[in-house]
Amino acid sequence: MKEQRQVAAFLDEHDLHTPPAYRLLDLAAEVGELAADATASSDYGASPDALDVERDELGDALFALLALADELDLDAGEALDESLAKYEDRLVETGSAGST
Numbered sequence: 716m717k718e719q720r721q722v723a724a725f726l727d728e729h730d731l732h733t734p735p736a737y738r739l740l741d742l743a744a745e746v747g748e749l750a751a752d753a754t755a756s757s758d759y760g761a762s763p764d765a766l767d768v769e770r771d772e773l774g775d776a777l778f779a780l781l782a783l784a785d786e787l788d789l790d791a792g793e794a795l796d797e798s799l800a801k802y803e804d805r806l807v808e809t810g811s812a813g814s815t
């Protein structure tokens with residue numbers, strides 16, 4: 716995945732490699748920032764149609780996820796393909812993409 720290679724190059728260039736456990740914590744923190752945006756914009760769910768997140772926070776979460784994939788030597792594109800195939804199978808088998 717091109718984006719994973721971009722993140723990996725950024726980590727290399729700026730000497731930002733860190734163990735996967737810390738990348739996972741960073742990912743959780745960034746997803747938490749998305750949740751904070753969602754709760755604030757929707758007034759804690761009182762106005763669900765107003766729910767919004769900042770694009771840069773989505774980017775932070777994506778960066779953190781791709782950095783985690785890089786530190787784990789996992790191909791994010793292959794992982795996404797695998798996930799899409801799993802959801803496709805579930806839709807065919809159960810009519811829903813969600814797990815039970």
Ligand SMILES: [Mg+2]
Binds near residue numbers: 745748771772775776
């Ligand atoms: Mg952020």
